[in-house]
Amino acid sequence: MALDAATFAYPGARTPALLDVSLAIEAGTVTGVTGAVGAGTSTLLLVAGGFAPRLTGGALSGRRDIATNRIGIVFATPWTQLTGLATTVRAEVAFGPASLGRPRGSVLAACGAALRDLGVEHLADRDPASLSGGELQRVVVASVLAMEPELLVLDDPAAELDPAGADALYALLPELARRGTAVLVATPDSERLARTAERVLVMEGGRVTRDGPPAAVLDDTDVARIARAAGCPAPYPLDVAALVARVVR
Amino acid sequence: MIGYVPGASALHRAHPYTPLAIATGLLLMAFAVSAPGAVWVVVAAAALFAASAGVLGTVLRPAAILALPTWVLLTILHGLLGGAPHVMLGPVAFSVPGGERALVFGGRLAAILLAFLTALATVSPARLVEAMTARGVPFGRVYLLVSTLTVVPRLRARVRQIVDAQQCRGLRLGGSPLARLRALGPLVVPLVLSALAEVDEQALALDVRGGTARGRRTALEPPEDSRADRAVRLAVLVAVVAAYAWKFLGAGG
Amino acid sequence: MSAAPGRGHAVRWEAVRFAYDGVEALRGVSLDVPAGTTLAILGPNGAGKTTLTRLLIGLLRPRAGRVSVGDWDVAAKRPDELAARVGYVFQHADQQLFERTVRRDVAFGPQRLGLGDGGVERALGELGLLGGAESHPYDLPAPARKLVALAGVLAMEPGVLVLDEPTAGLDRAGRDRVIAALRRRSVDGVTVVVVSHDLAFVAEVAERIVVLREGVVVADAPAGRLLGDAAALAPLGLEPPPAAAVGAALGLPGAPIRVEDCAAALGGVRWRGTGA
Known part of the structure; x- marks a missing residue:
């Protein structure tokens, strides 16, 4: 994924939410994004993942190259990310691979692997509506991983998790990178970014103002x-x- | 409760199309007959349909709440404005044919509500998705149908949260009709606005999970469409066709 | 008005039990929180923390036991009556806003209680919301809406303040403002109960910590003692917050758990120029 002088404004907005951003995200790396509320971190994720302006509307200028169409996104609020069509966690997680029309066995295998990665196999037969926020968020991440994304963007993915759950999720990100995924994660939690990311982008007013290893920029x-x-x-x-x-x- | 109620009845276990077919059949039957007695036989059949699924108790209340205002209105309008002969109810002249019409329209409404609330209560949305997916129905249509059927249970949790939150800010529920009306704003406005604020994320999440992908989805556990299911649906079809044949041909011949 | 603004009430749970659909969430919890205390409730997801606090505002009723706020038995009051004494900030409070401007929304609670505007302006200022006070709440990002909801409860000037995960999703600046606002309430004598996974935040505000697990209290200690004790935290699945860890690693005097206390204890130390 690469951006060159990318500027993006939401529909009806007077000022762009993303301003002249140039960067490249490599496969096999974990890149962190941090900044104050309104600094543009969420917008950067939407643009980097190819979701803005395609689904949000608005205008993007500059160059953007995304070398894969297998892109996953995870938000902080798990209840907005459920399909609403599944009554078991297994069916929820299997939804993505099933929609690609893959054979049943391969769908269930991807689903099982994702449930294991997030440590939520024991919830497979539960109704997503009966889960706590923390459990649900792990199911949501598993649902996205079951699609085997090559580019994974996460927006404050641990906001609903307890410290043990958050640690486990952040520990999984370098593991996903080792398997070849490019991971882009935004969070105000600089402690966990410092431990997890090889590179951190700091944003202010829609611009990337610092870019480098955590020790140099945080x-x-x-x-x-x-x-x-x-x-x-x-x-x-x-x-x-x-x-x-x-x-x- | 308007929405799916888990259960183990034969209707719960049936192919999802079967309860939907029965409900549709009852609707068509309610319009095929026009004598008040016959309409209320259809109402009884709809009640039997609900009872056989073990959900009569659950659907009766919402059906009554939805039907009552219309019943009252129908009775007053047709009873007062209908033609002769009239019976005197105290000082009021009540039209007998008007009353019969009110019984017919009210009965149709009751039958339709009972039939479809029962179908909603017995058809698991997840199984309906699987059944439609197995038949190759495009996902857009599946999503639109199923998300409409599940809107009430999905909004319930959020309504509960907002009611709780506003009470904690001192909002008093209940009281005079005017007070109740005033309390609606703080409850309905955040329901709509917070749902709207999340629509973007929801669309994105569905897109990522292949909701907009073309091509056929894999059905993981398509519900079995048994011989009994097909027989029941055929019987419904035959009954409906026979009823309309009677209505149009029998009446004329 | 029974609740004098700025004066705290004692909060008490006595042998409280609660179950959701037969699943026990609280299995006999007794806690006595004197007026003016800042208590943090910790524990893993599903431990019963939120259930415990919802009993305080009457949104849930205990199956057994008794909950009281000052001299009020919670069982005898409706939530909107309890709101005069207990300010409750929900974890997803950004979903409750409904007025056309931030200021009007913050003023909703105080108006219900018949209070003036003083609390509204104070709360807006404390949480850095004066600049956007005339914005529509839903034009703000979700973390900012969360601060608006918190301001709406602070403005009611309750004697007891209950906050469920108040820092989740906030940036550093927002988090610092919440810390400062809670410390000021504590100085005013308000009883504060926070449920949080954010141990560094808890270290900054709490005087006393209760750890729940599977519906029972497994630890109840002064914040300074528990958070500085890695050996006591480990079996609870918790790690000391950074300031406590620094204090322990360097054997700093006073076993600090807060950032500024730790920095003060480090005063006079000599630093190497680079991180190598």
Whole structure:
């Protein structure tokens, strides 16, 4: 996936939500996106995944190349991402591969693998409507993985999860990258980005203002805030081990 | 409750097209007959249909709530404005043929409501999707039909959330009719606006999952269409055709 | 008006049991929260946290036991009556907005309670919403709508404030504003109950922590003691928040759990120039 001088505005908006963004996302990598509310992180995901302007309307200028049509997207709110047509988790997860018309056995195999990846096999026979937000979000991610996407974009995918569930989800992303998927994940959670992403894009006012490894571009994890407030010179350590390594004893 | 009610009756286990065919058959029968007694026989048949699925108790209430205002209106209009002969009900002259017409129209309404609420309660949306998919019905049509059938249960949870939230902000439910009317705004507006705010995400999510893909979908567990199912649907067809033949030919001959 | 704005009430659950369709969500929970305390309820998804807090506002009724807010028995009150004492912010509160402007929506609750506009302006200011106060709520992104809903409850100036996952989906700036607003309520003497998965946030606001698991209380301790104790947290499936972890790793005095306390404890330390 590559963008060159991409600018995008939603229909009826006076100012573009994405401004002159150029970047390339490689297969087999996890790229993080972070920024304040309204900075354009969600819009970047929609444009990078090819969903805007195709489904949202609006106008895109600049160049965009997406080298795959197998693209998955996950939002923070699981209930908007259910088909509403399935009464079991298995049927929900199988919906995607089934819509590609793949043989029954292959659909069920993809479905089983995705349920295992997210650790929700035990929910396979439950009604999605009876699940908690956290369980549902894992089912939603499994539903998208069952499509075996080559480009996966996730918008704050752990907002509904408890810490253990969020850790498990973020630990899965590098594993997906190892299998060849290009992963693009937006979240305000810089702690988890610092641990998961090889590269982080920081956005402000629709532009990508910083782009590089987490240690070079992030400065607002709690540990970084502690270090800054305690007089540590930049670049600030992002996690506990890095901070301890910077202290002269 | 308007929507699917899980159960183990023969109708629940039947091919999803069968309860739909029976409901459609009852609707057509209600219009095939025109004597008040005959219409109410169809109503009784619809009630029997509901009872055989074990959902009579569940569908009676919404059917009554939906039918009552129309019944009252029909009775007043036809009873007061209908022709002679009249009977005196206290000071009011009530038209006998008008009353009969009200019975016919009211009965048709009752039969239709009972029949389709029963079909809604017995046909699992998921099985209907599978059945239609197995028959090669395009997904767009499947989605439109099934999402319409399931709209009430889907909105229920959200309505509950909004009612809870507004009560916690001091909104009092109940009270005088005017107070109830005033309370509607804080309940209905967020229902619509928050649903609209999510439509984009929903469309995207469905698109990603192949909802807009062309080509035939794989049916994973297509419901069995048994000989009994086909026999029942054939019987419904024969009965409806016979009733209309009687109505148009029998009456004329 | 029975609730004097800015004055907290004690909150008490006594041997409370609750079940959804026969599945027990709370199996005998007793907690006594003195007025003015900030309590955080932690636990994995499905532990019963939200159920416990919904009992406080009368949205759920216990199958057994008793819930009280100050001298009110919750069982005797409707949710809209309880709203005079208990402000409840739902996890997905962005779905409840309905007025044409942010300011009018925030003012809805205070108007129902017959309060003035002072609380409205204060809440809008605290959460950074004054700039967009005349916007339509649904023109704002979902995290901003969540802050609007929170402002709507803060503006009611309840004596007890209950928040379900208030930081989920918020950016750092929004999260900092919520922390500051809750600390101010605590200073005012308001009783605050937060349900959260965000341990770093909990460390910033909570005085006391209760951990629920499968409907029972498995830990109940002062925040400083529990969050600084990695050995006690591990069996609960939790890790110390970053400030506590830094404090423990460097053996900082006072075992800080908050960012500014940790930074203060680090004062005077010498830093290597680079991260190598």
